[in-house]
Amino acid sequence: xxxxxxxxxxxxxxxxxxxxxxxxxxxxxxxxxxxxxxxxxxxxxxxxxxxxxxxxxxxxxxxxxxxxxxxxxxxxxxxxxxxxxxxxxxxxxxxxxxxxxxxxxxxxxxxxxx
Amino acid sequence: xxxxxxxxxxxxxxxxxxxxxxxxxxxxxxxxxxxxxxxxxxxxxxxxxxxxxxxxxxxxxxxxxxxxxxxxxxxxxxxxxxxxxxxxxxxxxxxxxxxxxxxxxxxxxxxx
Numbered sequence: 515x516x517x518x519x520x521x522x523x524x525x526x527x528x529x530x531x532x533x534x535x536x537x538x539x540x541x542x543x544x545x546x547x548x549x550x551x552x553x554x555x556x557x558x559x560x561x562x563x564x565x566x567x568x569x570x571x572x573x574x575x576x577x578x579x580x581x582x583x584x585x586x587x588x589x590x591x592x593x594x595x596x597x598x599x600x601x602x603x604x605x606x607x608x609x610x611x612x613x614x615x616x617x618x619x620x621x622x623x624x625x626x627x628x
Numbered sequence: 629x630x631x632x633x634x635x636x637x638x639x640x641x642x643x644x645x646x647x648x649x650x651x652x653x654x655x656x657x658x659x660x661x662x663x664x665x666x667x668x669x670x671x672x673x674x675x676x677x678x679x680x681x682x683x684x685x686x687x688x689x690x691x692x693x694x695x696x697x698x699x700x701x702x703x704x705x706x707x708x709x710x711x712x713x714x715x716x717x718x719x720x721x722x723x724x725x726x727x728x729x730x731x732x733x734x735x736x737x738x739x740x
Contacts, residue, residue, distance in 0.1 A: 518671070557672075557717065557730040570727060604671050614659060614721065619671030 516541065518607050518620035526626045532593040535623045539586050539607030545569075545615065546588040548580060551602040551622070563588055564611035592625075600627045630655040632720050632731035640737045645708055649734045651701040651718035659721040663692050663703045666715045666733070675703070675716075708738045 519538040527533050539546050547562040547570075559572040563582035580590045586607075592599055604622045608615035632653045641647050653661070660679045664672035676685040676692040678701070685692050689706045705712055718731040 556732040557719075559728055559730075572727075606671070616674055616677060617672075619673070621669070621671050 518605060518618050520603075520605055520620035520623050522623060523621070524624050524626075526628060527595050528628050529595055529597060531595050532591065533595060533625060535590045535592075535603055535605075535625075537588045537590070537605035537607075537620060539588070539605075540618055543607035543609055543618070544586050545608045545611040546582055546586065547606050547608075547617070548588070548590050549604045549606070550574070551604055552600075557604070560590070562611055569611045595627045597627050600625060630720075630722055630729045632718055632729050634716075634718050634731040634734050636734060637732070638735040638737070640739060641708055643708060643710060643738050643740050647705050647708060647736065649703045649705075649716050649718075649736070651703070651731055653699050653701070653718070653720045653729070653731075655699075655720040655722045655729050657723040658696065658699075659723045661692075661694055661701050662719040662721070663690070663701075664717045664719060666717060668714070672717055705736075710738050710740060712736060713738045 521536045545564040548560040549557050551557045561580050562570040566582045577593045582588045602622045602624050606617040606619045635650045662677045663675040666672040675687050675690050678685050678694045680696050683694050691704045694701045715733040715735050717733040720729045
């Protein structure tokens, strides 16, 4: 059974640009959540999607957005990139949504903003 | 404020030795506590998940304990191996809002 797939693996962008990251969940999983990981802040929750609807949202500015498609695949978009957006972006999938679900993480997309 | 604090920040041990990592939390109302292992350049992998009623859970050489009264958890690694070198992250789930609160992690390095 294939795991969670994130693409691309690495990205280099410049300030002011926008970026779209992709996440394909484990087959049969209907929930996808996104996280930002930096050395200084650790893992921080961005948002969670289930059945194409955002169910939960963390404390990030509106420049961070996401969506989920009918096949459960999800994309995350960051507009007007800032230097501080440089981070490892992880997505995780689970069967259902909510705090009791076991999460399966992808290997992440390493974003560098220059 | 919901917080999860882990100690130590980093740890170096010799191969074959045991070690214990600590996690203190103030998340309320509590739903469950998880330990994850994250290898460099990879996503976290779940080791254990414990609910309020569970005070011990094992996964091979990894044993997690939970004291819900003192809001403390520990992860004990027995007979460490070089492959145990990783970051170990404690995560607590709050019932209210279904949100996860992450600790900053403990970086473990096992030396031969």
